[in-house]
Amino acid sequence: MLDIKNLQVTAEGKQILRGIDLHVDQGEVHAIMGPNGSGKSTLARVLAGHPEYEVTAGQVLYEGRDLLEMDPDERAREGLFMAFQYPVEIAGVNNAYFLKAAINAQRKHQGLPELDAVEFMQLVAERSKALDIDKGMLSRAVNEGFSGGEKKRNEIFQMSLLEPKLAILDETDSGLDIDALKIVANGVNAMRSPERAMIVVTHYQRLLNYIVPDYVHVLSAGRIVRSGGKELALELESKGYGWIEAGAEPVQA
Amino acid sequence: MSTSTETIEQLATREYKYGFFTEVETETIPKGLNEDVIRLISDKKQEPEWLLQWRLRAYRMWLTMKEPTWHNVKYDPINYQDIVYYSAPKKKTALNSLDEVDPEVKATFDKLGIPIEEQKMLAGVAVDAVFDSVSVATTFRERLASVGIIFCSFSEAVREHPDLVKKYLGSVVPYTDNFFATLNSAVFSDGSFVYIPKGVRCPMELSTYFRINARDTGQFERTLIIADEGSYVSYLEGCTAPMRDENQLHAAVVELVALDNATIKYSTIQNWYPGDKDGKGGIYNFVTKRGICAGYSSKITWTQVETGSAITWKYPSCILQGDHSIGEFYSVATTNNWQQADTGTKMIHMGKHSRSTIVSKGISAGHGQNTYRGLVRIGKNATGARNYSQCDSMLIGDKCGAHTFPYLEIKNTSARVEHEASTSKIGEDQIFYCRQRGLSTEDAVNMIVSGFCKEVFRELPMEFAVEAQKLLSVSLEGSVG
Numbered sequence: 178m179l180d181i182k183n184l185q186v187t188a189e190g191k192q193i194l195r196g197i198d199l200h201v202d203q204g205e206v207h208a209i210m211g212p213n214g215s216g217k218s219t220l221a222r223v224l225a226g227h228p229e230y231e232v233t234a235g236q237v238l239y240e241g242r243d244l245l246e247m248d249p250d251e252r253a254r255e256g257l258f259m260a261f262q263y264p265v266e267i268a269g270v271n272n273a274y275f276l277k278a279a280i281n282a283q284r285k286h287q288g289l290p291e292l293d294a295v296e297f298m299q300l301v302a303e304r305s306k307a308l309d310i311d312k313g314m315l316s317r318a319v320n321e322g323f324s325g326g327e328k329k330r331n332e333i334f335q336m337s338l339l340e341p342k343l344a345i346l347d348e349t350d351s352g353l354d355i356d357a358l359k360i361v362a363n364g365v366n367a368m369r370s371p372e373r374a375m376i377v378v379t380h381y382q383r384l385l386n387y388i389v390p391d392y393v394h395v396l397s398a399g400r401i402v403r404s405g406g407k408e409l410a411l412e413l414e415s416k417g418y419g420w421i422e423a424g425a426e427p428v429q430a
Numbered sequence: 431m432s433t434s435t436e437t438i439e440q441l442a443t444r445e446y447k448y449g450f451f452t453e454v455e456t457e458t459i460p461k462g463l464n465e466d467v468i469r470l471i472s473d474k475k476q477e478p479e480w481l482l483q484w485r486l487r488a489y490r491m492w493l494t495m496k497e498p499t500w501h502n503v504k505y506d507p508i509n510y511q512d513i514v515y516y517s518a519p520k521k522k523t524a525l526n527s528l529d530e531v532d533p534e535v536k537a538t539f540d541k542l543g544i545p546i547e548e549q550k551m552l553a554g555v556a557v558d559a560v561f562d563s564v565s566v567a568t569t570f571r572e573r574l575a576s577v578g579i580i581f582c583s584f585s586e587a588v589r590e591h592p593d594l595v596k597k598y599l600g601s602v603v604p605y606t607d608n609f610f611a612t613l614n615s616a617v618f619s620d621g622s623f624v625y626i627p628k629g630v631r632c633p634m635e636l637s638t639y640f641r642i643n644a645r646d647t648g649q650f651e652r653t654l655i656i657a658d659e660g661s662y663v664s665y666l667e668g669c670t671a672p673m674r675d676e677n678q679l680h681a682a683v684v685e686l687v688a689l690d691n692a693t694i695k696y697s698t699i700q701n702w703y704p705g706d707k708d709g710k711g712g713i714y715n716f717v718t719k720r721g722i723c724a725g726y727s728s729k730i731t732w733t734q735v736e737t738g739s740a741i742t743w744k745y746p747s748c749i750l751q752g753d754h755s756i757g758e759f760y761s762v763a764t765t766n767n768w769q770q771a772d773t774g775t776k777m778i779h780m781g782k783h784s785r786s787t788i789v790s791k792g793i794s795a796g797h798g799q800n801t802y803r804g805l806v807r808i809g810k811n812a813t814g815a816r817n818y819s820q821c822d823s824m825l826i827g828d829k830c831g832a833h834t835f836p837y838l839e840i841k842n843t844s845a846r847v848e849h850e851a852s853t854s855k856i857g858e859d860q861i862f863y864c865r866q867r868g869l870s871t872e873d874a875v876n877m878i879v880s881g882f883c884k885e886v887f888r889e890l891p892m893e894f895a896v897e898a899q900k901l902l903s904v905s906l907e908g909s910v911g
Contacts, residue, residue: 225866228858253868265863268854269881278877279867286868318881335867 178203178374179224179244179343184235186216186223193219195399196235201343204371208385208410209378211396212418217378218262220396221347224376225259226252239343253279254286256342260332260349267319272331273301275319280338304337308364326357333364344368345376350384362387382414395421458517458647463510465489468616471516475585475619478592481599488605488615495609502801502833503741503770505677505714513648513679515617558583558622558638570634578627581636584652587623594625598656602685602722602749610681610743611718614650618683621651626661626692635891637666648679655685657692659725664695664891677705677740679714686721688728690752694721695731697890698746699898702738709768709797712740719746720776723755723784731758732775733889735898740769745803747776750784750812757786760886762898765798765830766906774804774835779812779845788819791883794830795906801833808845815845823853824882826875826906854882876903 179201186194193216201207211217223230224237226249237244244252267275280300281291292300301315308330320328329349336344346365350358365388369375377388385393385407393409394401395418402421403409413421459470468489472482497508558581574581580591587595605615622638640651657663680702688694696719705712715738721730732746748757759775777786792800806817823832834851856878864874880887880899887895 225862227862248865249862250865250868250870253866259866261863261866265857265859267860267863267878267881269884270877275864275867275877278869278873282868282870282873339867 178240179376180236180238182236182238184220184223184237185233186219187231187233188219188229192233193230193399194223197396197399197401199394199401201374201376203342203374204369205392206369206375206377206388206390208388208390208393208407209376209396210380210382210393210410210413213380215396216399217380217396218347221259221345221376221378224252224345225249225257250282253339254283256340257345258336258339258341258343259345259347260329260336262348262351264320264323264328264332266321266323268321270319271315272317272319273297273315276301276315276335276338279335283339300338305334307367308334308337309360310334325352326354329353329357329361330364333361337364337368340368340373342372343374343376345378347378348380349377350379350381358384359387382410385410397421458514461512461514463489463513463515463617467515471617471619474516475588477588480596481588484600484605485616488612489617491606492609492612492616495612497609501743501772502799502803502835503743503772505741505770508677508679508714510613515648515650516619517647518619558636574632574634577630577633579630579632580623580625582623584618584621584623584654587654591623591625594656595623595654598654598685598687600685602687602720603683603718608718610716611683614652614681614683614718617648618650618652621653621682622655623653624655624663624665626655626657626663628658629660630658631661632663635664635666637668639668648681650680651682653682653684654687655694655696656687657689657694659690659692661689662693664697666697666699666891668699668701677712677714678703680717680739682717682719684717684719684746686719686730688721688723688725688730688755690725691727692725693729693731695733695889695891696721696746698732698734698736699901700734700736700738700742701901703740704738704769705740705767707767707796709740712769713738715739715742715744717744719744720749721747721757722749723752723757723781725752725755727754727756728752729756729758731760731889733760733886734762734773735886735890735901736761736763736771736773737901739771742769742771742773744773745775747778748786749778749780750786750815751780753781753783755781755784757784758889759786759788759790759804760889761790762793762883762886762902763791763800763802764793764902764906765795765800767796767798769796770799770801772801772803774802776805777807777817779806779808779815779817781815782812783814783816784812785815786817788817788821789885790819790821791886792821792823792832793826793879793882793902793906794823794832795826796830798830799833800831801835803835803837805837805839806847807839808842808847810841812842813844815842817845817847819847819849820885821849821851822882823851824856824879825853826856872903875906879903879906 181197181199184194184197209217232245277297284291314327349361390407393405395403468485472485603611605612624636626632686694702713702715723730730748736742750757757777763771763773765771775788788804790802792802794800802821808815821834825832832853836849838847860878861874879902887898890898
């Protein structure tokens with residue numbers, strides 16, 4: 178589904194990713210871990226098409242197509258979803274209205290009829306329970322005045338409505354207390370399926386107790402320095418990132 | 431991203447869609463202004479002597495006045511002798527029905543989406559269409575007349591309802607008021623007149639559509655709306671002009687009179703030609719609009735969506751004379767490319783427990799400069815008066831500017847006045863967030879801007895709220911890079 182080869186990225190002239198190779202298949206959940214500044218959020222944002230990054234080398238194929246040639250909105254309509262680390266507030270734009278516009282943009286792209294207000298509200302009613310989304314959150318402006326936990330729940334709620342093929346969760350656990358983390362993780366787990374791939378970017382192993390990955394990759398200074406199964410996350414937790422960085426040095430040199 | 435830049439460039443080159451010119455035979459007087467020109471205009475309109483004298487007094491006053499310079503807009507000096515003060519589509523005889531309107535003029539309004547044939551009209555909207563200096567058609571007059579409502583061109587009102595005109599003309603904006611209003615008083619050619627009798631709720635939206643067509647012509651229309659005791663009217667004006675390289679002057683005056691318990695809702699969608707992307711051409715829009723809430727619990731609401739004009743200079747205001755009277759001002763002003771706007775309101779509280787609300791949304795893009803200027807004056811007798819003002823500015827890009835000049839004059843200690851202001855920048859992050867959910871850049875900007883303007887749009891009559899939203903998106907096209 179996703180094939181990243183030698184991806185190199187700069188932002189404001191500074192190199193952040195120095196050659197990423199990653200292959201993700203349908204049904205797989207990959208965790209990307211790494212210390213602050215290692216480039217894991219950059220990877221997520223580049224895949225989503227954020228304009229502040231420049232790809233200087235490498236290739237990304239998404240379902241066989243050149244992902245980097247696609248506009249961010251086209252990527253989204255083709256089923257790539259990113260849950261933001263810092264969801265953006267949009268004053269005056271009703272959250273439900275925003276969600277409906279997003280769903281219908283995607284449906285239009287797929288040649289499906291747009292949902293009317295009634296169909297949309299039915300879908301919302303069905304999906305909102307699991308994530309503890311109340312009516313108030315739907316009628317408020319997008320993310321405006323939402324608590325940190327509400328923002329993250331709202332992201333996963335959007336994901337559940339948009340049913341992406343590839344979901345990228347950028348530090349979805351940051352700023353969540355344990356109860357909120359469980360709600361979010363349950364929401365994500367409910368969406369795991371043989372057709373859907375997920376990339377879970379996180380600093381902490383804690384999230385991976387709830388969203389158990391198939392693969393774990395550790396990023397350091399813009400490269401994947403180690404890949405393994407879910408046990409790698411536990412090893413990392415007990416030994417700390419220093420262990421990886423120390424071990425990684427000879428590779429980088 | 432290279433691809434999105436392309437789309438933006440495409441959008442930026444899209445042209446002002448109302449910029450066409452209609453070939454129509456016109457009766458145009460030579461350029462320049464003097465007493466003879468004023469006599470000529472008055473004569474063409476077969477006006478009574480008192481009105482001619484009123485015009486001449488205004489003209490003589492105007493000669494002694496200086497063009498204001500306190501505003502935050504810059505433009506080359508206007509040569510008032512280089513303007514044509516009267517231009518009208520030629521017609522053989524007086525119009526008896528809408529069928530006699532020049533087909534070219536009719537086609538122009540059709541093209542603008544303003545059909546002036548009644549059977550094709552939007553249900554529930556009566557239109558007065560003003561082409562250059564004259565009103566060419568007013569629809570639904572009979573139906574309105576059956577409940578006693580007068581809706582006609584200003585010239586007709588002078589002929590057929592001289593007492594009403596004489597009583598109220600200049601009663602809110604006297605001919606001595608200010609440089610542009612005084613000029614208008616001397617040379618105004620036409621406009622709309624509305625009278626709603628006691629206790630009548632106007633059954634449809636009334637609307638005037640102004641079109642400048644001829645070259646080198648100034649448009650000086652005058653609108654007078656009187657809502658008698660306990661009546662209600664909702665009125666909307668729209669305006670467009672052809673694209674031209676030179677600037678054209680539009681100096682209108684609008685006077686509103688709301689008597690006891692009467693309500694006037696006056697909405698404007700201003701889309702005069704804004705000039706090209708290098709700032710060449712465009713309308714200079716120097717307009718004086720004022721209403722008086724003359725009686726107990728009178729209410730006037732100004733709602734304006736200002737997207738056009740090279741320069742916008744207008745301050746729709748309310749004199750809150752009656753006790754418990756209410757004044758409201760809701761404004762969205764956008765400036766893109768090289769447009770400049772200096773706009774706001776004045777709320778003059780005189781009556782006890784009078785209340786006013788000001789919500790101003792300024793959007794600046796390109797090199798646009800957007801100024802809010804507002805005065806809240808609470809007179810010494812206005813016990814218990816209240817005002818709430820909110821001025822928000824949104825910046826798109828980093829070459830534009832937003833400025834806020836709120837003036838407060840409070841002479842009664844029981845008054846409560848609140849002022850809130852904010853400035854925000856439309857963020858790349860907001861646009862990216864929307865795009866990540868599948869919305870195009872254009873849809874994203876529209877959504878963010880409409881969200882910003884929501885409190886104003888919801889004050890517009892339904893059909894026009896949709897039009898305003900579309901207009902806003904057109905005027906901001908290409909502003910995000």
